[in-house]
Ligand SMILES: [Fe+2]
């Protein structure tokens with residue numbers, strides 16, 4: 001795990017998960033140093049110890065005021081229970097749906113919850129964050145946040161891409177643009193396979209809010225930082241309904257792979 005500073009007032013906890021056949025998916029959480037500090041997502045369950053060590057080296061648990069979940073998938077909730085327990089001042093910011101899904105894993109009393117819907121805003125004392133629904137998502141509870149005061153947009157799984165290595169990358173501009181584009185298109189078909197069936201014109205309408213934000217920095221949970229890149233990110237999304245659908249390996253492929261591991265007689 002690495003700690004980086006990808007945008008003003010933002011600390012990132014950068015991790016990665018290897019997905020066989022696809023590559024290394026960045027898994028990023030973010031700490032926003034607002035007047036009322038906010039943690040965005042809580043890392044992988046498999047990295048819990050390192051995540052908590054790095055997080056509490058960056059902020060005192062008693063200072064944390066908000067824990068925002070982009071959505072309650074397991075690669076985002078790894079240390080949620082531990083952070084909630086250690087930071088008694090902090091409220092969990094999620095949707096009604098997110099609250100319900102998190103409650104399957106462990107109970108959270110309503111006084112620890114703040115329900116935020118797309119189109120609504122949250123005041124962190126020195127700035128107001130705007131909540132939106134990203135154009136592609138793999139959970140009905142998904143939202144993103146835009147911080148107009150710093151030009152930073154947090155987009156959840158949207159814009160993610162598996163990388164060739166697990167090495168830290170500080171800006172997608174450091175990678176060949178065609179490689180990033182291909183990896184992002186692949187990720188859309190993996191994470192949001194429904195995109196193949198959308199009405200193209202209506203899908204393109206859903207890109208408009210992000211175009212209007214015109215953020216300087218896009219911070220996806222599954223992509224290195226993207227700076228001054230929103231036009232090409234939106235072009236990538238606009239074409240994603242026509243990308244080849246992803247089909248995962250089947251049983252025959254698994255058996256062929258296992259046979260390759262058997263010792264020769
Ligand atoms: Fe997800």
Ligand SMILES: [Fe+2]
Nearest residue numbers: 073075157221
């Ligand atoms: Fe995810």
